[in-house]
Amino acid sequence: MKKLILVVSFVSALAACSSSDTDSTSQGDSFNRTTLLTHWADDLIIPAFQNYNSKLTVLTADVSTFNTNPSAENLALARTSWIEAYKAYQQVMLFNVGKAADINFKEAANTYPTDVAGIEQNITAGTYNLELLSQFSKQGFPALDYLLNGLGNSDTEIVGFYTTNAKANAYKNYLVDLVTALNSKGGAVLADWNGAYRNTFIASNGTAVSSSTNKMTNIFVKNFEKDIRTGKIGIAAGIFSNGNLFPEKVEAFFKKDISKVLLNTSIQAQQDFFNGNDFNGSGTGPSLKSYLDDVKAVRNGQNLSTIINDQFAVIFDSNQTLNDNFAQQVSSNNAKMIEAYDALQQNVIYFKLDMMQALNITIDYVDGDGD
Amino acid sequence: MKFSNYALGAVALSLTFFTSCSNDDTDSNASNYVIPTTYTFERNGNTTIDFSGQTTRLQMLDEMGAKFNTAAANGTALDAVELQNMFSNTNTPFAVADLNSSGKNIKSKTAASSDYFTLFLGGGSTVEKTAVQAFFETQFTNGAAASQGNAASAGVAGSYLDGSKVRLFAANGLEPQQILLKGLMGAMMMDQISNQYLSVNTLDNASARVENSNKVLAENANFTTMEHYWDEAYGYVYGADIASTNSLKYWSSYIEQVNADADFNTVSANINLAFRKGRAAIVANDYVVRDQQIDIIQKNLALVAAVRAVYYMQEGKVKLVEDNGAKAFHALSEGYGFIMSLRYTRQPGTDVPYFSKEEINTMLASLTSGTNGLWDIDTLTPKLDAISAQIASRFGFSVAQASTVN
Numbered sequence: 001m002k003k004l005i006l007v008v009s010f011v012s013a014l015a016a017c018s019s020s021d022t023d024s025t026s027q028g029d030s031f032n033r034t035t036l037l038t039h040w041a042d043d044l045i046i047p048a049f050q051n052y053n054s055k056l057t058v059l060t061a062d063v064s065t066f067n068t069n070p071s072a073e074n075l076a077l078a079r080t081s082w083i084e085a086y087k088a089y090q091q092v093m094l095f096n097v098g099k100a101a102d103i104n105f106k107e108a109a110n111t112y113p114t115d116v117a118g119i120e121q122n123i124t125a126g127t128y129n130l131e132l133l134s135q136f137s138k139q140g141f142p143a144l145d146y147l148l149n150g151l152g153n154s155d156t157e158i159v160g161f162y163t164t165n166a167k168a169n170a171y172k173n174y175l176v177d178l179v180t181a182l183n184s185k186g187g188a189v190l191a192d193w194n195g196a197y198r199n200t201f202i203a204s205n206g207t208a209v210s211s212s213t214n215k216m217t218n219i220f221v222k223n224f225e226k227d228i229r230t231g232k233i234g235i236a237a238g239i240f241s242n243g244n245l246f247p248e249k250v251e252a253f254f255k256k257d258i259s260k261v262l263l264n265t266s267i268q269a270q271q272d273f274f275n276g277n278d279f280n281g282s283g284t285g286p287s288l289k290s291y292l293d294d295v296k297a298v299r300n301g302q303n304l305s306t307i308i309n310d311q312f313a314v315i316f317d318s319n320q321t322l323n324d325n326f327a328q329q330v331s332s333n334n335a336k337m338i339e340a341y342d343a344l345q346q347n348v349i350y351f352k353l354d355m356m357q358a359l360n361i362t363i364d365y366v367d368g369d370g371d
Numbered sequence: 372m373k374f375s376n377y378a379l380g381a382v383a384l385s386l387t388f389f390t391s392c393s394n395d396d397t398d399s400n401a402s403n404y405v406i407p408t409t410y411t412f413e414r415n416g417n418t419t420i421d422f423s424g425q426t427t428r429l430q431m432l433d434e435m436g437a438k439f440n441t442a443a444a445n446g447t448a449l450d451a452v453e454l455q456n457m458f459s460n461t462n463t464p465f466a467v468a469d470l471n472s473s474g475k476n477i478k479s480k481t482a483a484s485s486d487y488f489t490l491f492l493g494g495g496s497t498v499e500k501t502a503v504q505a506f507f508e509t510q511f512t513n514g515a516a517a518s519q520g521n522a523a524s525a526g527v528a529g530s531y532l533d534g535s536k537v538r539l540f541a542a543n544g545l546e547p548q549q550i551l552l553k554g555l556m557g558a559m560m561m562d563q564i565s566n567q568y569l570s571v572n573t574l575d576n577a578s579a580r581v582e583n584s585n586k587v588l589a590e591n592a593n594f595t596t597m598e599h600y601w602d603e604a605y606g607y608v609y610g611a612d613i614a615s616t617n618s619l620k621y622w623s624s625y626i627e628q629v630n631a632d633a634d635f636n637t638v639s640a641n642i643n644l645a646f647r648k649g650r651a652a653i654v655a656n657d658y659v660v661r662d663q664q665i666d667i668i669q670k671n672l673a674l675v676a677a678v679r680a681v682y683y684m685q686e687g688k689v690k691l692v693e694d695n696g697a698k699a700f701h702a703l704s705e706g707y708g709f710i711m712s713l714r715y716t717r718q719p720g721t722d723v724p725y726f727s728k729e730e731i732n733t734m735l736a737s738l739t740s741g742t743n744g745l746w747d748i749d750t751l752t753p754k755l756d757a758i759s760a761q762i763a764s765r766f767g768f769s770v771a772q773a774s775t776v777n
Contacts, residue, residue, distance in 0.1 A: 239497060242459045242478045243504060335498070342497045349490055366577045 029360065031294045032286070033205040033213050039276060039285035040216065041198050045095045047279035048269075049190040052092045055085040056183050063179050067172045070162035072155040079148050083258060085182070086141045090266040092189075094223045094273060097215055098201060099192035105185050106227070107136045113249045114142035116150070123170045130181045139178050142252075147175050150254030209364060217288065218364045221351045224270050229344040232263045236330050237337035245334055247327035259326035264319055267344075271312045274305075288355065297358035304354050311347045318343040404655040406648045410605060412598070419594040422606025425563075427473045428480060429611035429620060431457060432555060434465055435477075439548035442518045443530055443537040449518040454511035478504055482558045484566035485573055487715070492722040493566065499728065503558055507551060514539055514547035523697060525746035531697045538701055543744025546704035553708020556621050557715045560607040561672060565717035568604035569665045584656045597653050604668070605646050622672065629675045634772040641671045666719035673716035673725050677766045678773045680709035684755045685774035696748035703738065703745055703755075710734050713762070725765055734758050 059081040066074040089109055096106050108130070115137040122128040122138055130139050151171075152158040161171050193201075204212040230240070231251070238245045252258045272279070276287025289305040297304040318340045323329040330337055356363055412419045435457050442449035456464035460476035482488055482503035487495035513528065517539035521529030528542045540546055567573055574580070574597050581587075583597035592599070611620035619627055630639035649664030683706030690699035714731040716724045726734075737754050741747020759770045 242476065243501065335501075338497050338501055342491075345489070345497060346491060353490065363577070 029207075029295055031291050033207075033211075034202060036286040036291065037202040037205055037212050037216075039287070040273075041193065041201055043278040043280075043283065043285055044273060044276070045092075046190070046193050046198070048088075048091045048095065049186065049193060051279065052085070052088040053183070053186045053190050055081070055088040056179070056186050059085045060179050060183060063175055067162070067176060070159050070168075070172075072159055075148065075155055075159055079255075082141070082144055082148055083255070086252070086258070086262060087265045089141060090262055091269040091279070092186075093227060093266065094220060094269055096219050096223065097212070098197045099189045103185055103188060104133070104136065105189055107133075108185055109140040109182060110142060110251075111136045111140060112142035112145075112231075112251055113253060114138065114140075114146050116146055119143055119146060119174070123167060123174045126170055126173070128177075130177065139181055141182075143178055144175070145252050145254045147171070147178070148254075149256075207360070209362060214361045214364075217356070217359065217361050220270065220273060220288070221348070221356065221363070222365055224344070224351060225348045228263070228266050228270070229341060229348060232259070232266070233326075233337055233341045233344065236326060237334055237341060238330075239338070239341055245330050247330040250326040250330070253327060256327065257324040260319060260322050260324045263326075264316065267312070267315060267319075271309070274308065274312075288359075292355060292358055295358055297354065299350075299354050304350065304358060308347060308350050308355070311343070311350060315340075315343045315347065404651050404657070406644070406651045408647075410609070410643075410647055410650065412650055412654060414593055417593050419598055420602050420605075421592070421594060421599060422602045422610050424473075424475050425603055425606025425610035427470060427475045428477050428559065429607075430467065431460065431465065431470050431475070431477055432552065432559075433611065433620070434467070434470070436548055436552050439514055439539060439551075442514070443539050446520070446530070446537075447518065449511075449515045449539070451511040451515040454514070455508060458508065458511070477555065477559060478507075480559050480563055481507060481555065482562060482715075484562040484570075484715075486566040486570045486717075486722070487562060490572065493717070493724050494728045507554065507558070510547035510551045510554075513541040513545075517541055517547065525695075525743040531694070531700070533698065533701055540697070540700055541744075543739050544697070544700045544703075544746050545707060545739065545744065546701055549701065549704035550708055550711075552621075553705050554711045556625075556708065557676065557712025560622055561676065561712050562715035564604045564607045564672065565669045565715065568600045568607075569668060569717075571662065571665075574600050574661070580658070583653060595653075598650065601646075601650050601653055605650070608642070608646070608672070622675065625679055626672075626675050628776070629678045632678070632772070632776040634768065635674070635678055638671045638675055641667055645671070669717040669719050673713070673718075674766055674768075676709050676712040676716060677725070677762050678768065680706050680713065681759045681762050681770055681773035682706075682776075683709060684759045685770065688752055688755045691748045691751060696746060696751070699748075699751075700745055707735060707738060710738075710758070710762070726762075730761075734761065 059078070062074070062078040062081040066078045092100075093106055093110065100106065118135075118138040122135075128135060128138070148158070151161045162168050162175075165171060201212050204210070204215075208214065234240055236246050236248075236250045250259045251262050274287060275289045276285045278284065289309070292305045292308075293303060299307055321336055322340055323332070323336075326337070352363060410420065435454060438449060438454060438457075441447070453464055456462045458476070459478045460471065460473070463471040465471050482495070482500040484495075487493040488497065488500045517523065517528040517530065519529075521527055523529035523531040523538075523540040523544075525544075526542050529540065531538050531540055538546055539548065579596045579600070583595040586595060588594060589596045589599060594602070608622045608626070612618060612623050626639050626642055629635050630637075645664040645667040649661050649668070652658070652660035652664065683702045687699040687703035687706060690696075690702060693699070710731060713726045714724055714728050716726070718725055737758065738751075739745060740754075741750045745751065756770075759773075763770045763773060
C-alpha cells in the first residue's frame with residue numbers, strides 16, 4: 001500500500017509540474033503583427049463591411065418598393081433581402097472595433113428579443129430618437145423581424161398593417177427609419193475603415209493591451225462566447241436561468257426558420273477569421289491560426305490550431321441536428337441545444353485559455369460570478 | 372497501520388515536487404506571518420471574512436431536508452413543487468424570510484463549478500450539469516410518491532419505520548432525502564470548494580491576484596476578491612455550524628465523524644489548519660503556501676467522502692438481514708450520496724477527480740441494478756464489497772479501516 005501511495009503521489013506531482021508542458025506553450029514571438037493587421041483590415045474586415053452595406057442597399061430598395069406598393073409579393077422581396085442583410089451582419093458583428101464600438105453598431109443592429117411594445121409605442125408616437133441607448137431594443141434586424149414577419153399570422157394580415165391599418169403610414173415610416181438607421185451606422189463604420197482608421201488599426205501593431213491584435217483577439221473570443229454561444233443558444237436554452245427555457249428569446253423569433261442559418265453564418269465568420277480566409281475568394285493570409293502555429297502552440301501534443309479547427313467541425317456537426325427554428329428546438333428537445341452549447345463552449349475554452357495564453361494576450365473582460 | 376502517516380508522507384513528497392517546479396513563484400515567506408488559531412481575519416479592526424452566501428445555501432438545504440422529515444413523521448404528502456421552488460428559490464418558498472430575499476439558490480450552484488462545468492475539466496459538461504440538476508429534481512417527485520400513504524416494499528414507493536424514525540423510500544429502495552442531502556454535499560459543496568473556489572483558475576482569475584497582492588479591496592467590501600473566494604470555500608465546509616451549541620452540519624460534521632476513527636484522526640486538524648494557513652498566506656501574498664493548502668484540503672475532503680462511502684456500504688451490508696433489507700436502505704442511500712460526491716473531488720495538482728464520472732456512474736448503477744433496485748438484497752452483498760474495495764484501494768486505506776470507527 002505504501003508503494004501505491006507513493007506512485008499516486010509521483011503521478012500527481014508530475015501532473016502538477018507538467019501543466020506548462022501539456023498546456024499551450026509559447027516559444028518566443030517574432031510574429032509580424034503588421035502583416036496580420038493589414039490582412040485583417042484589407043482582406044477580411046473592409047470587404048465584409050462592403051458586402052454588408054451592399055446588402056443593406058438592396059434591403060433599402062426593396063423596402064421602398066414595398067412601401068410604394070405593399071403587397072404579399074413585395075413583402076416576400078423585402079423579407080428575402082432582410083435575411084441576406086441579416087446574414088451579412090453575422091459576418092461583421094465580429095469586427096466591433098473602432099467606429100463600430102464607438103457608435104454601438106452591434107447593439108443598434110441586433111438587440112433581441114426586440115421590444116414589441118416599445119416599437120408599437122414609437123409607431124404610435126411617430127417621433128423617436130433611434131440614437132438613444134434606450135432605443136436599441138426597438139430597432140435593427142430584430143425590430144425588422146417583427147415588422148416583416150411578426151405583425152400578423154398571415155402575409156395578408158401583415159400587409160394590412162401597411163395598407164388598411166389606420167397607422168399604415170406610421171408603420172411604413174418606421175420600416176424606412178429602421179433601414180435608414182442600419183444604413184447610416186453601417187456606412188459610418190465602412191467610411192471610417194476607408195478613411196483614417198485602417199492605418200490607425202494597422203499602426204497599432206504592438207503587444208500592449210490596447211494594441212489592435214490584442215483588442216481584436218479579445219473581441220474574437222468575446223463575440224464567440226457572448227454573442228454566439230450565450231446569445232444565440234445559451235439564453236433560450238435556459239443555461240443562464242436555472243433551466244427555465246426562453247424560446248421567445250431566440251434570434252429571428254418571428255421569422256422562425258432562420259435561427260440556425262444565422263448561427264452557422266456567424267460561426268463560419270469566426271472560423272474564417274481564425275484561419276485568415278479572405279472574405280472574397282479563396283485566398284488566405286496571416287491569422288490567429290498561423291500565429292498559433294508560429295509560436296508552436298500545442299495542447300496534448302497536437303497543434304492547438306488543428307484542435308480548434310477540429311472543434312469547429314464538431315460544432316457544425318452538432319448544429320446539423322438542430323431545427324432551423326430554435327424556438328421550436330428549445331420547446332421540443334432542448335437537450336440538443338445544450339449539446340450545441342457544449343460544442344461551442346469547448347472552443348471558448350480553447351480560445352480563452354489555450355489560445356490567449358499561447359499568444360500571451362490577456363483577456364480584457366471578466367465574467368462576474370460568486371457571492 | 373495508520374493511513375495518516377502514509378498520507379502525510381505522500382503529501383510531503385508531492386509538495387517537494389510541486390515547489391521545485393513552480394519557478395515563477397517567489398520563495399515562500401511563511402515564517403513572516405502568523406496563522407491564527409481560529410478562522411479570524413481582520414483589517415482595520417473589522418473582519419474580512421464573509422461566507423454568508425454559503426451559509427444561506429446550507430440553510431436552504433436544511434429546510435429542504437426537514438420537509439422530508441416532517442412529511443414522513445406526520446404521514447402527510449410531500450409537496451414536490453414546493454421542493455422544486457426551494458431548489459431554485461422561486462415563489463418565496465422558505466419559512467425563513469432572509470433565505471427568500473437572499474438572491475441565492477442551490478440549483479445554480481449544483482454541478483456548476485467553473486473548472487468542471489465551464490472549463491470542462493474533470494470530464495464535465497453542460498449536458499452533465501443539466502442531467503445532475505434534473506436528477507436532484509427527480510428526488511422531489513420520488514419523495515412525493517413515497518409520501519402517499521403506502522408502506523415501502525419491493526417496487527413500491529412508501530414509508531418505512533426505521534426504529535423510531537419514519538423514512539420515505541422510492542420504489543427502488545433509495546431514500547430521496549439522503550440522495551438530495553449527501554448528493555449535494557458533492558454536487559454543490561465539494562464541487563464549489565474543490566473545483567471553483569480552491570482552484571487557481573478562480574483564485575488568480577482576471578486581476579484577482581494582482582489586486583490581492585496590492586490589497587485592493589473588492590467593491591464595498593473589507594476583503595480582497597481572493598480572500599473572499601477562500602472564505603467561500605471555507606463556508607461550504609463550516610458555514611452552517613453553530614458554535615454555541617456545537618452543532619456541526621454537512622462536511623463539518625462528517626469530517627468529525629471520520630476523524631473520530633483513529634485510522635483517520637488527522638483529517639479534521641489537517642483541513643482546519645489548511646484553511647487558516649491558506650487564508651493567512653493569501654493575506655501575506657504567499658501563493659506557494661496557499662497552493663499547498665489547496666492540495667491538503669482537496670485531498671482530505673475527498674478522503675472524508677471516500678471513507679464515509681465505504682463506511683455506509685459496509686453498515687448497510689450488515690443490516691440487510693433485517694426487514695427484507697429495508698433496515699439497510701438509509702445507510703445505503705447515504706453511501707449512494709457520498710459515492711456521488713466522489714465525482715466532484717479533485718486530485719491535488721491535477722484537473723481530474725479521484726473517480727471519473729463513468730466510474731461513479733458504474734458504481735451507482737451497480738447498486739440499483741437488481742430487480743426493484745436495493746430490494747434485490749440477495750445480490751447486494753458482493754456489489755457492496757466490490758464498491759467498497761474499489762473506493763478504499765483508490766485512496767489507499769482498507770475497507771476494514773473505514774467500516775469500523777475505532
